[in-house]
Amino acid sequence: MNEQSFGLYIHVPYCIHKCGYCDFNSHPIKRDEMETYVSALIKEMTHYSQKFSSAGTVNSIFLGGGTPTTLSATQLARILEECKKQFNIAEDAEITLEANPATIGSDQLKSIRQAGYNRISIGVQSFDEEELKLLDRAHGVEEIHCTVDRARESGFSNLSLDLMFAIPNQTLDGWENNLRQALVKNPEHLSTYNLTIEKETSFGKLQSSGKLVMPDEDHQLELFKRTIDFLKENGFHHYEISNFARPGKECKHNITYWQNSNTLGLGAGASFYMNGIRSKNTNLPANYIREINKKHTAVEFSESLRPRQAMGETLMLGLRMLKGISIMKFEDRFQTSIRAIYGDVIASLKEKELITIEQGQLRLSKKGLFLANSVILEFI
Ligand code: SF4
DSSP, rough: OOOEEEEEEEOOEEEOOOOTOOSSSSSOOOHHHHHHHHHHHHHHHHHHHHTTTTTTTEEEEEEEEEEEEOOOHHHHHHHHHHHHHHEEEEEEEEEHHHHTTTOOOOOHHHHHHHTTTTTTEEEEESSSSSHHTTTTOSOOHHHHHHHHHHHHTTTSSEEEEEEEEEOTTHHHHHHHHHHHHHHHTSEEEEEEEEEOOOOSSSSHHHHHHSSSSOOOHHHHHHHHHHHHHHHHHHTOOEEEETTTEEETTTOOHHHHHHHOOOEEEETTTTTTETTTTEEESOOOOHHHHHHHHHSSSEEEEEEEEHHHHHHHHHHHHTTTTTOOOEHHHHHHHHTSSSHHHHHHHHHHHTTSSEEEEETEEEEEEHHHHHHHHHHTTTOO
16 A cells, blocks of 8 residues: 555345444444435545545545445445445455355345455354354355355455454364364455454443353453464464455455555444544444435544554554554654654554564564554554
């Protein structure tokens, strides 16, 4: 990604069912509303394509959710066609669509691939029927196999699977079995997240009442270590705390985000960061549509980051990547010496062997990787 390119994120906030642990901006399907939602997206796109006409080339497009595949193939094709009309899309742009098993059929997948989406990220979460039930997912294991196989048959040669670990009662062997089954599908990319519980979700309420007991931190750490060892042994490149890829298949869109580079977000609840300004759209789809129809934007919050804030965020996000951040690029970007601002923090973390500086890259050490959240917070 060069300075003259940016990522484009488009949020589709509809799901066929609310999973018990979900705190994303997702809402029940409303067929009538969805058509007007797509029209609103296009209006918002027109507004920003004019505003950022000199921002450069779009390097990646990512349709996330919610569940983008709750939209029809025609609606998804229309969104991408408009992106191509309104922005300068790089020839080798990565164009990802998130999909959930049980929300997409063969014909829809073929049409989507033909429309130009070239990467698919499938929310599998688990290959264990009991775990899927516990997670309150709307699909079973058979539907996962079916969806992945159909995606391949439809021509998706760049495929990512999302898996979740630290599910209650999950053993190390149970988790490794999940990873093993994922590899049978031969994905180019894997995202592995540990289940975290937010208070406002159904799982949060179950946890407060003692009906849901999460694995302790030591076990979660063992699961994470097993993930790294197992996937590395199987040829995956561990390039971000939770992400693994076959060489060359790292997710361009997410790298743009972790580099704290320009990303334009469209749709209900979308957050974006363009030219030092961070903004967020209103969450409710009906409010989003109303705002867009009234004034072509639906921003409910916007702030211009102070240099110190922007530096802290750049470090916080950049350290999530295993290669860390280039000190030279950081200093060029902020026109200051990193040691002048963070000298004490860097010295203290180096002494505790939580970070390293080698060949101009500041990165988490192996020990720091397992304590990443607390290490990263030192820079904020
Ligand atoms: S499918 Fe994803 S976005 Fe939708 S409810 Fe479940 S976790 Fe949330």
